[in-house]
Amino acid sequence: MSYSPVQPMHIPDGFLSTLVSVVFWTLSILALAVALKRVGRDLGERQMPLMGVLSAAIFAGQMLNFTVAGGTSGHLMGTTLATILVGPWAAMIVMTTVVSIQALIFQDGGLLALGANIFNMGLIGVTVSYFVYTSIRKLARGRSWGIFAGGALAAWSSIVVASLAAALQLALSGTSPANLAIPAMAGIHMLIGIGEGLITFGALVFLYSARRDLLNINESAPKGSKAIWVGGLVLAVVLAILSPLASTHPDGLEWVAGRNGFLEAARAPFFNTIPDYVFPGISNQALASILAGILGTLLVFGVALAVAVLRRGQKDHKHPYTDSQE
Amino acid sequence: MHHSIEIEHLSFSYPDGHPALQDINLKIAPCEKVALVGPNGAGKSTLLLHLNGILKGNGQVTVCGLSMEQKNLGKIRAEVGLVFQNPDDQLFSPTVFDDVAFGPLYQGLDPEDVSSRVKKALIAVNMQEFGQRVSHHLSTGEKKRIAIATVLSVEPEVLVLDEPTAGLDPRARRSFINLLRDLPLTMLVSTHDMLLVKELFDRTVIMDEGRIVADGDTLDLMADEALLKAHGLEKP
Amino acid sequence: MHIHFLDPYQPLKSPVHSLDARIKFILTVAFILTASLAPSAAWPVYILLLAAILAVEILSGLGMIYVLKRALLALPFVLAALPVIFTIKGQALFNLAIGPWLLTASSEGLARFVSVAFKSWLSVQAAIVLAASTRFPELLQAMRAVGIPRLLVGMFGLTWRYLFVLVDEALRLLRARTARSGQSRQAGNKPGGSLAWRAHMAGGMAGNLFLRAFERSDRIYVAMLSRGYDGEVRTLPIPAFSGSNWLTLGTGLFFLAILLIFGSLLWG
Numbered sequence: 001m002s003y004s005p006v007q008p009m010h011i012p013d014g015f016l017s018t019l020v021s022v023v024f025w026t027l028s029i030l031a032l033a034v035a036l037k038r039v040g041r042d043l044g045e046r047q048m049p050l051m052g053v054l055s056a057a058i059f060a061g062q063m064l065n066f067t068v069a070g071g072t073s074g075h076l077m078g079t080t081l082a083t084i085l086v087g088p089w090a091a092m093i094v095m096t097t098v099v100s101i102q103a104l105i106f107q108d109g110g111l112l113a114l115g116a117n118i119f120n121m122g123l124i125g126v127t128v129s130y131f132v133y134t135s136i137r138k139l140a141r142g143r144s145w146g147i148f149a150g151g152a153l154a155a156w157s158s159i160v161v162a163s164l165a166a167a168l169q170l171a172l173s174g175t176s177p178a179n180l181a182i183p184a185m186a187g188i189h190m191l192i193g194i195g196e197g198l199i200t201f202g203a204l205v206f207l208y209s210a211r212r213d214l215l216n217i218n219e220s221a222p223k224g225s226k227a228i229w230v231g232g233l234v235l236a237v238v239l240a241i242l243s244p245l246a247s248t249h250p251d252g253l254e255w256v257a258g259r260n261g262f263l264e265a266a267r268a269p270f271f272n273t274i275p276d277y278v279f280p281g282i283s284n285q286a287l288a289s290i291l292a293g294i295l296g297t298l299l300v301f302g303v304a305l306a307v308a309v310l311r312r313g314q315k316d317h318k319h320p321y322t323d324s325q326e
Numbered sequence: 327m328h329h330s331i332e333i334e335h336l337s338f339s340y341p342d343g344h345p346a347l348q349d350i351n352l353k354i355a356p357c358e359k360v361a362l363v364g365p366n367g368a369g370k371s372t373l374l375l376h377l378n379g380i381l382k383g384n385g386q387v388t389v390c391g392l393s394m395e396q397k398n399l400g401k402i403r404a405e406v407g408l409v410f411q412n413p414d415d416q417l418f419s420p421t422v423f424d425d426v427a428f429g430p431l432y433q434g435l436d437p438e439d440v441s442s443r444v445k446k447a448l449i450a451v452n453m454q455e456f457g458q459r460v461s462h463h464l465s466t467g468e469k470k471r472i473a474i475a476t477v478l479s480v481e482p483e484v485l486v487l488d489e490p491t492a493g494l495d496p497r498a499r500r501s502f503i504n505l506l507r508d509l510p511l512t513m514l515v516s517t518h519d520m521l522l523v524k525e526l527f528d529r530t531v532i533m534d535e536g537r538i539v540a541d542g543d544t545l546d547l548m549a550d551e552a553l554l555k556a557h558g559l560e561k562p
Numbered sequence: 563m564h565i566h567f568l569d570p571y572q573p574l575k576s577p578v579h580s581l582d583a584r585i586k587f588i589l590t591v592a593f594i595l596t597a598s599l600a601p602s603a604a605w606p607v608y609i610l611l612l613a614a615i616l617a618v619e620i621l622s623g624l625g626m627i628y629v630l631k632r633a634l635l636a637l638p639f640v641l642a643a644l645p646v647i648f649t650i651k652g653q654a655l656f657n658l659a660i661g662p663w664l665l666t667a668s669s670e671g672l673a674r675f676v677s678v679a680f681k682s683w684l685s686v687q688a689a690i691v692l693a694a695s696t697r698f699p700e701l702l703q704a705m706r707a708v709g710i711p712r713l714l715v716g717m718f719g720l721t722w723r724y725l726f727v728l729v730d731e732a733l734r735l736l737r738a739r740t741a742r743s744g745q746s747r748q749a750g751n752k753p754g755g756s757l758a759w760r761a762h763m764a765g766g767m768a769g770n771l772f773l774r775a776f777e778r779s780d781r782i783y784v785a786m787l788s789r790g791y792d793g794e795v796r797t798l799p800i801p802a803f804s805g806s807n808w809l810t811l812g813t814g815l816f817f818l819a820i821l822l823i824f825g826s827l828l829w830g
Contacts, residue, residue: 012636013689014682015643018598036713045793048713049418049782052720053728057775059721060728064736064771066764067754074761076768085772097714097721104701105570105722107635107689110682112594175678176642177649195761202765203772210773378788400790408788414727415781420699420719427798432790437798460699462726476789 008188009159009166010102010117013110017173024169025115031123032096038089051090055097058082066199074195079125079162080133080155081203084147085214088130095122116169120162128158147215148204155200156193163189328391330356330484330512331377338372338383346372347383348536354512356483361523361544362516364533365558370516371411373533374486377514378406390483404433407477407511411489413469417461422453422472425461429480447479451505467498471505484512491519520562524548532557568729570632570693578622578691582807583700584707589814590692594685596818600825603673607825608680614817615687622695629690636686643678647671698722707800716795720782728775735767 016024039047058078065073078098082091096118102108109117132154140146167185171178207215331354338347346369354360362370375381377389379399387394390405410416419425426447430440448454451471461469470490477485490506491499499522506513507526517523523530523544530547532540534557540547547553551561573579578586593611600607619629648658652670659665692701699719706715743754754760783791 008639012639012682013594013685014597014678014680015639016598018595021598032714036711040713045787045791046779046783048716048795049720049779049786050776052717053724053775053779053782054772055717055721056724056728057772059725060732061768061771063729063732064764064767066757066760074764076764078768081768081772085776093714093717097717101718101721101725103689105568105693105698107632107686107693110594110685111591111689112598112685170642174674175646177645180645181642198758198761199765199768202762203769204765205762206766206769207773210769211776214773214776375784380784380787400792403788403790410781410785412781415778416785418720418723418782418785420702420723424699424719424797428786428791429789431796431798432792440798458697458699461723480789 008185008192009120009163010099010109011113011166011169012107013112015110015173015175016113016116016169017175018112020169020173021112021115024119028096028115028118028123031092031119035089035092039093042087043090047090050086051094051097054082054086054090055094055101058094058098059101064199066195074192074199076199076203077121077125077159077196079121079158080129080151080196080200083126083129083154084133084151084204085207088126091126091129092122095126116166120165120169124165125158125162128161129154132157144208147208148201151204152197152201156190156197159193159196160186160189328356329388330354330358330390331514332386332388333376334386336373336376336383336385336387338376338381346536347376350385350536350538352531352538352541354484354514356512357510358529359513359527360515361527361530362514362533363518363520363523363530363559364539367535368533368557369536370533371488374408374488374514374516377484377486378403378408380408404429404480405483407474407480407482407485409473409477409485409487409490411492413466413473414461416473416476417469420460421457422448422459422461422464422475423457425472426475426479429476433480443479443481444475447475450478450509451475452501465498466493467495467502470494470498470502474505478509482511484514485509487513487515487517489517490515491517491522520548520560524562532559534558568726569698570690571697572624572628572694574623574695576621576623576695578618578695581695581810582803583696583704584803585807585811585814586692586696587701587704587708588811589818590688592815592818593688596822597681597684599822600681601829602677604677604825604829607821607829608677608684610821611684612680615684615691618691619687622691624691624694629687629694632690633683633686636682640679640682643675646678647675650674703800706797712795712797716797724775724778728771731774732767732771735771739763739767 039051043050058076058081061076061078061081063075065075067073079091079095082094085091086094099109099117099121100114103111103114103117133150136150136153137146140149163185164182167176167178167181170176170181170185204215331352333350333352336347336350337345339345350373362373364370372381376383376387376394379394379402382394389402392398392402392405394402417425419428423444426444427440430443435443444457445454448457451474453468453471453475456464456468456472461472464472474485474487487506491502494502503522503525506515513527515522515527527544529542530540530544531538532547532553539557540553548561554561593615597608597611600611616626619626647667648665648671650668650671652668655667655669655672657664657666696704702715702719702722705718706712755763
């Protein structure tokens with residue numbers, strides 16, 4: 001039996017331009033530096049064994065598949081589970097480890113492209129998981145259904161948004177036309193995300209009955225929720241940048257911005273560097289408007305979540321693992 | 327000359343309230359080899375974890391003349407080598423060398439000293455050639471030997487083992503027994519292997535339900551069938 | 563001695579295998595970077611790079627077939643770049659009718675597509691050679707030498723160490739499921755249950771695996787504490803980089819730089 005789950009999100013080398021690779025490497029390194037500092041404070045000496053073994057578990061967990069139809073199977077990526085179990089900062093490091101080892105040992109994803117892959121699955125995946133999960137738990141006001149619905153929905157959303165980021169990187173590199181890559185990636189991952197949501201749901205049910213205490217980690221907002229809000233804002237900006245790509249109208253930016261008031265913030269000069277080509281035959285207007293609609297909704301969602309997190313204020317800093325008998 | 331291990335009125339309960347140890351009193355002299363036996367759940371493993379401060383109960387625990395306090399923990403952990411049941415939990419570094427070097431490294435020794443300690447420890451367990459091997463590729467017997475090497479490299483005074491012969495085939499078990507016999511350290515070994523006890527340990531302590539119910543000469547205790555049966559043990 | 567099917571390291575004796583891991587690591591990244599920076603359609607550059615990596619494959623004893631077989635794994639992703647043939651404007655090559663759409667392939671588009679595929683193929687070969695000729699603990703040391711934080715490298719080491727253990731556990735879970743996945747003797751029963759049920763069961767297995775990983779990490783933490791661990795990651799100092807190492811590294815980097823300059827000037 002060989003290790004080869006379908007991983008359409010791990011971008012190999014050669015597909016991203018050097019500039020895009022370097023930019024996303026920089027972003028990932030910055031995020032990691034912050035995460036390492038935070039995790040050191042939260043977990044202390046425990047952090048290395050805990051995150052190391054959890055990374056191995058996620059890796060192994062990705063082999064647990066289930067048949068979807070005929071020969072295809074669905075399986076777990078694990079971002080949401082990691083976020084729920086150890087909090088967003090540690091989850092970021094855990095996913096970075098998983099993705100790095102996949103690239104180094106199994107050539108699943110490139111080495112130069114690793115920065116972008118870490119960004120997509122580590123940063124974006126974890127941030128979206130965290131936002132969606134905590135928001136739904138708040139909505140459920142502490143009732144248990146919040147855990148399961150939150151986890152499943154968070155799993156689905158994180159996969160979809162991460163795939164959008166990957167499509168964006170491919171488009172910016174000039175490797176895939178934007179108006180094909182974005183819907184294709186999003187479409188495929190909306191389906192794959194369902195599998196992820198279902199498995200995450202099943203895992204949470206098991207953990208709820210076996211070790212409920214492990215699921216209470218994100219009960220209260222850790223100090224520095226502001227940083228997470230910034231993360232959400234970055235996310236919203238990334239999405240905002242996505243939408244004008246869909247249009248090849250020379251004033252594409254203004255055209256889309258006109259239709260959707262949220263996008264005034266986008267900068268025009270930036271978009272001159274984006275390769276300007278489309279897949280012939282697809283009605284740009286129709287596609288652009290559909291995409292603008294989806295992205296506008298996501299943006300609203302993102303901003304609303306950010307506001308909700310901010311409003312929560314500074315609650316007590318809760319350690320995921322209370323210091324042991326030491 | 328201090329006792330290697332001196333425990334007075336030690337009691338311990340887990341956070342969930344379960345009383346694991348009740349009024350334990352135990353003195354072990356240097357170079358004594360003592361076996362700890364008893365049914366599962368008797369508290370043997372819990373007791374062992376008190377010997378290097380992983381767990382802290384009520385009562386007095388003194389190891390090699392050092393009392394069990396926060397400030398002594400570093401020194402204590404250099405004097406007590408604790409080897410756990412599952413070698414996979416003990417061998418956590420990429421290579422065998424790294425695992426055996428871990429202890430001396432944390433003691434702050436020079437690189438040359440670390441290397442020589444590793445060499446000595448591997449020779450002591452007869453695994454000299456295994457330095458660059460990856461732990462995952464080793465057999466259970468080999469892993470258990472390396473696990474011992476990982477604590478030997480800190481040159482402890484006391485060796486504490488939890489179920490050392492569990493899971494070993496007869497050949498591996500035999501070579502392991504010979505290994506233990508040749509180590510000139512104080513030893514406290516928790517085990518179900520009654521033949522091992524009879525062969526290597528002059529003194530046996532029987533635990534049951536968190537208490538020490540018998541402590542004395544191995545052969546005398548082994549002869550007392552009623553005592554053994556009462557505490558879930560069988561005569562070898 | 564059982565070699566885990568997941569470990570890509572091939573224990574052979576070759577000059578490549580015995581080369582310092584730091585050199586291999588840096589040269590691999592430099593090679594991939596060179597391929598990435600090389601302009602589109604700079605065919606001679608790609609071919610020279612290919613010659614270089616094939617030579618290394620032969621020198622390392624891995625053989626071209628082994629590496630090329632593993633390189634096939636990255637192949638499916640190439641589909642993502644396929645549309646580029648039809649979207650980049652240029653000299654028309656041929657027309658393709660798909661349903662209501664008429665697509666025109668351009669020679670520039672085709673050149674771009676082949677460039678992407680070539681670059682990707684070169685890069686993945688380099689990565690395979692690195693993984694197959696370098697023992698992972700040495701790769702960890704190389705990462706430390708390059709400046710990756712100790713905590714991360716320590717974690718990578720732990721992850722790698724327990725990867726095989728946990729994958730074996732996952733396989734045992736899968737095997738247990740297969741053993742219980744029989745068909746009823748009664749006619750008319752559809753085996754397999756619903757999709758949701760299957761996903762749910764897989765989820766339970768994942769939860770189980772994660773829980774065991776947590777508890778294992780507790781035990782490892784205790785083992786680390788027992789040997790004096792205090793939170794800091796301590797390792798032996800990295801051996802010095804010898805003169806001959808510098809020479810080898812310098813030569814490799816020089817070759818790649820020349821290729822890049824040559825390529826950029828002529829095709830940039």
